[in-house]
Amino acid sequence: MKRLGLRGKLLVAQIVVLLASCVTIAAVAIAIGAPLFHNHLAMAGIEDDNVRLHTEEAFSQTIFVALLSGVAVALVGASIAAAIVVRRITAPISRLAVAAQSVAEGDYDVQIERSDVDSDFTRLESAFSDMAARLDHSGNVRKRLLADLAHELRTPVSTLAAYVDGIEDGILEPDATSWAVMRDQLERMRRLAHDLADVSAADEHALGLIIQPEDLSDIVCAATAAAAPRFEDRGVSLAIHVPASTVTSLVDRQRIEQILANLLENALRHTPSGGTVRVTVEESAGHVSVSVTDTGEGIPADQLESVFDRFHRGDSSDGSGLGLTIARSLAVAHGGTLTAxxxxxxxxxxxxxxLPISA
Structure with missing residues (x-):
């Protein structure tokens, strides 16, 4: 019985139930039919014992053959129907078992055909497909992050190794310049680790946003005020234009400030001394836009979308290449967009x- 599997066990159970039902029907028919027929003969006034005996024997043989034939036909037909029904019910389970085995072996790219047998099966299949897709996405994200991280760490690690070897061999002097270079490379790796944590959380949809109504004009003013000293040190003008009325949106204030900090840092990095960065808040039908415009060298038209890719850096960039990637992920998590x-x-x-404006 253990070797039959779920499909075989269900089929055997169906046949046993059908057989028990047929036997019960036949036994009841025989037990009740003969006495009833005998009473009807008596009521019909048939007194001849030979006639009554032959008539009752004919009735018994007829009902026996009829019941036996009916039971046989019913069992065959019901067995075929039961096999079809059991196959239809267990087919989705078999497909899920195969898909689960593939996922267990590390193959997350599985496709499950919708059976539409039952709403519960449909929900189970949808949930399993979503789970496999999430696992596949997470696996791909980890692979890309590891590859990108290995590539990104190669430069600072190589620089640090070269300076350490040079100082040990006496080729380089352990002066302020050498320490400054090594400190810069360590700061680069620290910033990279911090940015990687954010972009990984964004890719995994695990940002943990704390959403509440906020005045976007107030957030923009706070973000620009925090960045103003760096702009002043670089000799870059920072202008801001916000509407007089309150512009409310359901956002995570700290995350929106993080987006604006990345946008302002990117603009400052690409704007030469004497240039200008302008921050503008505009309200439109159901949306509010925050634009950060610089007077730097600009982005080539063919790179306006690729600047949001992980570790994309322009020729003059010295960042981790993750700032705009994080900013766009945060914007999308708020139901908004970030474009260049x-x-x-x-x-x-x-x-x-x-970003959408809340009612």
């Missing part, structure tokens, strides 16, 4: 954050 375009005057770059 060439500045309105044909120079520089405009990064626009668009």
């Amino acid at each position: 375009r060439v500045g309105s005057d044909g120079g520089g770059t405009t990064l626009e954050l668009c």
